[in-house]
Amino acid sequence: MGRNAMILIGAAAAxxxxxxxxxxxxxxxxxxxxxxxxxxxxAILPNKPLVQPxxxxxxxxxxxxxxxxxxxxPEADAIVALGGNPNGxxxxxxxxxxxxxxxxxxxxxxxxxxxxxxxxxxxxGRLLERVFNVNVYFxxxxxxxxxxxxxxxxxxxxxxxxxxxxxxxxxxxx
Numbered sequence: 001m002g003r004n005a006m007i008l009i010g011a012a013a014a015x016x017x018x019x020x021x022x023x024x025x026x027x028x029x030x031x032x033x034x035x036x037x038x039x040x041x042x043a044i045l046p047n048k049p050l051v052q053p054x055x056x057x058x059x060x061x062x063x064x065x066x067x068x069x070x071x072x073x074p075e076a077d078a079i080v081a082l083g084g085n086p087n088g089x090x091x092x093x094x095x096x097x098x099x100x101x102x103x104x105x106x107x108x109x110x111x112x113x114x115x116x117x118x119x120x121x122x123x124x125g126r127l128l129e130r131v132f133n134v135n136v137y138f139x140x141x142x143x144x145x146x147x148x149x150x151x152x153x154x155x156x157x158x159x160x161x162x163x164x165x166x167x168x169x170x171x172x173x174x
Contacts, residue, residue, distance in 0.1 A: 026117065027124035030137035 048071055053059055067073070076086035083092075090096050105111070123140035124130060138145075149168045156162060166172075
């Protein structure tokens with residue numbers, strides 16, 4: 001093998017090694033990418049219907065970054081769509097009270113964020129999986145996932161009425 005080929009192989013190996021060494025950044029186990037030039041379904045917003053003004057001379061001037069006549073409260077509308085209360089507070093107090101019946105740890109968010117970061121760092125994939133940006137999410141969380149058909153059978157054996165489920169292995173036609 002020639003000297004130039006050896007240099008090229010060494011440079012490629014060094015580049016491969018260095019590209020996978022950045023372990024200080026937060027690991028991304030789920031690599032979600034668009035698979036084409038199509039529209040981004042998360043960028044589509046349902047707006048309120050347009051209204052014909054009675055007099056065009058009374059229209060306010062445009063305010064970049066401000067509100068508009070069609071969608072005057074976009075943030076409040078998004079909060080309501082996600083089940084929240086735009087005026088603050090809790091929309092379903094009964095659910096929150098039931099969920100917190102055994103107490104609430106005030107620092108739970110920080111604690112969970114720290115534990116999740118440690119878990120993701122431990123399950124960040126192998127060298128080539130990181131280099132080629134392979135999705136390792138399902139492999140990392142496999143032990144924490146629910147066997148839906150096993151649980152369905154367990155509940156049915158206990159006599160719990162369950163909704164029907166498609167047979168195992170069934171895939172909906174596209």
